[in-house]
Amino acid sequence: MSSSLNPEKEILIVGAGPVGLTMAASLAQSGISCRIIDKADAPSQWSKALGIFPRTLEVFENLGVIKPVLETGKPLHKINLQAQQQRLGSVSFNTVNSPYPFVISLPQSQTERILREHLAHLGVKVQQNVELVGLKPHEGGVTATLHHADGQQETYQPSWLVGCDGSRSKVRELLGIPFVGSHYQESFVLADVKIDGSLPDNEATAFYYADGVLALFPLPGERFRVIISWPQKLAASEPTLAQIQALVDRASALNLQLSDPIWISKFHISRRKVRQYRMGRVFLAGDAAHVHSPAGGQGMNTGIQDAHNLGWKLALVAAGLSPSSLLDSYQIEREPVASEVLLFTDMITRVATLRNPFAQFLRNVMMSVGMKISAITVRGANTLAEVNISYRHSPIVANSQPSFFANLNPGTVKAGDRAPDAQLHQLSGQPVRIFELLGKRQVLLLFIDGEILSKIYQNWWAKVREIEENYPETITVYPIFSRKELATDLEKNYSILIDSEQRFAQQYQITESCLYLIRPDGYICFCSPLSEWERLQAYLKRIFY
Known part of the structure; x- marks a missing residue:
């Protein structure tokens, strides 16, 4: 057919x-x-x-599935790193700037x-x-x-x-x-098992040891995922629980007893693209x-x-x-x-x-020192969380200001960056988050403070209406005022939001009235001072019919 x-x-x-x-x-x-x-x-x-990391949890919120994911999964707040008996440090996800500062094990x-x-x-x-x-x-x-x-x-x-x-x-x-790519020489084994021993059930733990690495991840319920290096001398054999237990005993100084496996599998890894x-x-x-x-x-x-x-x-x-x-x-x-x-x-x-004993020693010393530096662990958490991914180089994003001025403050959120979340309030006082506004449409956020309002008020609403009339299926506009009293006398046919606690201004590091156009996937595709309407309109004509 x-x-x-x-x-x-x-x-x-x-x-x-x-x-x-x-x-x-x-x-x-x-x-x-x-x-x-x-x-x-x-x-x-x-x-x-x-592991479902913070940025992916944000994607799931956007798709409308975050509630069952959070209800079914187990939150993990930290990854601990050890070299047998020596604690090297940990990476905490509590520092990640996301509504979901943790990993969901599911x-x-x-x-x-x-x-x-x-x-x-x-x-x-x-x-x-x-x-x-x-x-x-x-x-x-x-x-x-x-x-x-x-x-x-x-x-x-x-x-x-x-x-x-x-x-x-x-x-x-x-x-x-x-x-294009290649295989790694190492083989690994995974097992989903019960573990009796002193392991936290809301943190993952990895152990470096002489023959490789052991990683333990809590699963929902009472089980753990075990991943451990598989010796070359056993390459031809299928792993058993007894063999995995012996390897775990060698890798960790903890007294961990494995039992009741529901899945054991040997695997090889590669890197290709x-x-x-x-x-x-x-x-x-x-x-x-x-x-x-x-x-x-x-x-x-x-x-x-x-x-x-x-x-x-x-x-x-x-x-x-x-x-x-x-x-x-x-x-x-x-x-x-x-x-x-x-x-x-x-x-x-x-x-x-690493297999060389001296290289392992140097690794452990460098890791134990480096993981005491908060800047390193925060960056590591953000990298794993994938919240620092940016598309500033993309041809479909644009900042209206010249790059020299845009880069004067490196912390400023720019076009191509992931849009941070922030809590605002409706005129009724009802709280609403930026992420709750995102969906299948582009979201245009207009941030207005008192200084600019008196200068552009007459022209401003006409420009907003023009954008909504030209792009009724693709763009939703939300004016954001820094104070509620600025919006008191305005027409109420828009979803007006108030940044009364300055959370939006702080998250976006705003220093003047401005606008942000946010894509359905939560990345900023255009930003400019609020007065740059012509550049916004030119951008929209390039992206939409």
Whole structure:
């Protein structure tokens, strides 16, 4: 059978892991029709990836799934680092500037379940036992050949296709895109087990030892995830609980007793990345585009953010609200992020698996000194949390002021940066957060103080009306006043917000009346003084139809 669908809207997503499900949720949230397929006959029941870091939790809030994620997962507030009996230090997430200053430990199977249930609520159901076997991009769309469980083959013609089908991506293979990189020599074992011993259940702990590294992560309930270096002499054997217990005894000076395993698996790791994330109307996201060491727990988080970055752009183009050139920014923004993650996780892996005793000694001394310096641990927490990712280099972001003046205060939030959250108040006194305003539309925040109000009042409302009339489907405007009395005599047909506690001004380090345009994925795409309406209008004409 064959299907010919609306070339402006229909999108095929291949792969129903966290990345594919996030992509489908982003599109469905914007009202874009999509189809998501997976070659497996049922959702995976294995725990796989565990850690959901602060920036990804913000993405989940944006998608509307944060409540079940927080209710089901276990918060982890700290990562401790030891060298057997010696405590080297810790990285605390309490310093991360996010509504979610912690890591949620949640088996991937549960993350996928939550996303699937959310998709079902939006009217999208994952089609299992459907495999992509052929793919041909062309100017007007994509021709995909799908194999069904009953042996039938379907020719399907979506307008766009997104490959979220993992490290062994069939989409990548059919496109002939090289997956450049190499394997690590080390092997590792993971086990989900119960542990009797003096371990905190809200902190992760890693141990350096002579033969490698041991990491222990609390899971929801009473279990822990154990990851430990697997000796080369045992490479040909399948791991047993007794062997893992012996390795844990060697790695840690703690008296830890492992029992009741529900999953034991041996695995190898590699670092690979594609050089192109897009070929015509086909995109790659997540592990289909990049894989790396699991050190630091960045893999699933980076993939989910790939999908969130591409989703709103693809929705605008599919809806006919933006030119297809908007999609060129996907690789420009996300490829450098993947490159940094590969470098970061490679460094962590090589440091953790040093074998030379003198190199291990130097590592432990340097770590114990460095982790006493708060600037280092705060930066490490922010890197793991992925809240410092910026797209300032992107062609679809713009600051109106010259870069020299923009850089005078390096702490100022600029176009391309993640928009910080802040609590404001409605005129009624009801609190509302910036993140609660974000969704499928761009959000234009106009910050007004008393000095500028008297100068531009007559012209200001006319400019606001013009923007809303020209972009009724893409932009929502929220005026923010520094004091409630400034808004007393204004017309009330806008969602006026008050920064009475100066939290917005502090978070954004505002020194004058200004405006911020925030993308649906929570990044600032334009900022300027409030008087720069012409530059804002020129920017909007470049991004939207």
